[in-house]
Amino acid sequence: MIIKKGIRRQIVLHYFLVVFIALLLIEVIFLIALRSYYYDTVYNHMVNHIRTANDFYQPFRLTSSDNVNQLSEMVRHFELYNTELQILNPAGQVLSTSTGFEIEQTIKTSDVTQALAGNTSRWIGKQQGTGQIVMAVSQSVSNGFENTYILRYVTSLEYVNDKLMKMTLFAVSIGAAVLAIVLAFSIGLANSIVKPLNNITTVSAQMAKGKFNVRIKGDYKYELGELSSTLNYMAQEIVRSNQVKDDFISSISHELRTPLTSIKGWSETLDSGGYDPEETKIGMQIISKETDRLIGLVEELLDFSKLQQNEMKLVKGIVNLRELLQEIMLNLWTKAEKKGVQIKLESDEKPIIYGDVNRLKQVFLNIVDNAVKFSHENGVINLYFAMEEKFVIVTVQDHGIGISDEHLRRVKDRFFQVNPLNGGTGLGLAITQQLVELHGGTMEMESELGHGTAVIVKLPLPEGKIPMAGGLENGEEDAAGPMA
Incomplete structure (x- = not known):
């Protein structure tokens, strides 16, 4: 053989x-x-x-x-x-x-x-x-x-x-029988290893050709079982990623088409002439608004691309978190008022951290904006500060529609949207989390369907004395002292 x-x-x-x-x-x-x-x-x-x-x-x-x-x-x-x-x-x-x-x-x-x-x-x-x-x-x-x-x-x-010759032949015969048994056993053992490997190799080759719907079948043990499970999981994740990508392309195409249609329509209308100044003003406002919307979408995509390629650079300085959140509350006041939603800052703490003020504003603007978007009419959004030894914890709590456990596990994945009809690229929370991590912090989410969502951002405080607005805790140095 x-x-x-x-x-x-x-x-x-x-x-x-x-x-x-x-x-x-x-x-x-x-x-x-x-x-x-x-x-x-x-x-x-x-x-x-x-x-x-x-x-x-x-x-x-x-x-x-x-x-x-x-x-x-x-x-x-x-x-x-x-x-x-x-x-x-x-x-x-x-x-x-x-x-x-x-x-x-x-x-x-x-x-x-x-x-x-x-x-x-x-x-x-x-x-x-x-x-x-x-x-x-x-x-x-x-x-x-x-x-x-x-x-x-x-x-x-x-x-x-x-x-002696007869006994030698007898011993040789026994040895040959033992070798034959060992040969059969080793072939069986080799087949038990090689057949699963051949199966895994065949399925992997199909996956390499883009057929991610195939799966490795068989209840394999030990390392082979781990390998087959890993490959099946990889194919499942690729299928899911491809689906998310397709959904994103469909969504972003819709998001880009809507403002472009408005801009094109009003541009053609204004170009035809014969309209009074009031209608011209309305048209220009719509064009400006939709242009800003397009710019926002493009900037979000550019930010995500920079984060994926580790090209995002932070311009760090002293950041007063209380003032930052108050500014965000003012920015979203008009949008919140339309739904009758109140945004309340419940803490008296005045934490100061070292970070990029524009990126941190982007982080909390996205979180609070989502809280407003998914709150019920006449709802309340609460903002809290909590101080730890080396961290400050910012919690944004709404009492809106909440997120199911299934979606909560994926809500921070790139391109994922709980409801694609709400618009957007599905990159907001993915970008937000990566910006928080660039600052050395963490972001967690807790939610219950129908009862609201809490987003908890944990950011590190500067080393040494904890700077507070108006001076250090013991008032010995200027707030910017440790950063000098």
Whole structure:
């Protein structure tokens, strides 16, 4: 089976290679130990026989000095079943064997050399003539006179080696079966990882081509599950952003078309002539009003673009928040009076902060203007100050229509409008929040549908002494002192 290049192949090869090396080491060690055990068993059996036979033979070794009788007696006492006994002289010449065959060559193997030195040792190799693998064990024996002989036992290892070969084949078979199981397991494991990845890759490729309606299906676990959830969430957000963008384009097109239509209509009317001065004045006022409206829309878009590109620069200075809010109340007084809405500043605090007065005016003008827009007829808007150790908190509370929980989570998103029919670009609160954050503050909103909305702006106070209108809290320095 050929596995194409990829993660599946790497996983299978890594698992297979690790298990293969581990099995190879185990089997090699096992077979070496098994071979040593069998060979040692044969060797120990012959050595024990030599010792036992030698102890039995010693009382009779002085009974005869005749060489022929001595050799026959030694063969009778020392022979071992299924093993050839050779009696050698110190020169390595074979004097007699238990098989009766004469061996003419001189034997100089390591076991014979060790036996002459008084040790018992073994030699494993091919026997001359037959070519069989044999083990030879030699030991020197004295006949009680002047002669010294070497008893050399030779046994075939063919049967032992045959047993070892069968056990080797059995071990290899078990190893092959284990490797086959590991291979199947590693392929299954690789598929459990690769198939989800292939699915995720396929869906991601479709998303890359703009098909954001597709989703990754499957209950994946751990990192793969997190990855699929993230990609699905990304596609969902892109779809939502595209929808918001489309809604914005539709809305801004309508917003731009309305004033342009008015300007064009009155321009053509005035250009035709024949109207009295009063109508001309009304037409010019409408043109001026709609032009200001267009300028406001364009400036809002430019502000948002600057904020997105981090190009908005603040011109900071001392700002009296109480005076700033009072100025905003005057600016919106006419609009509020038309709905019978009262705007009340409830606090006596006079906080002074360090910021851009024009941008802060833009922030609170947008917040209070929204409060007026969404208040009920004859409603009340309350403005509060609250002082903390390092912050001043400004709260704008209306008792109007409120915002649902679903819309409250998105109301500060760019281009989002709770009711597109109310007009606007949907950028006002998004710009407001970013301007507050540029001042190092935060903006939060709390609302209950049908009961009103509270916008809470938290702005940092200057470091050190808190400046107040008319001087510091302890009156030691001028209000502008810390800023100098």
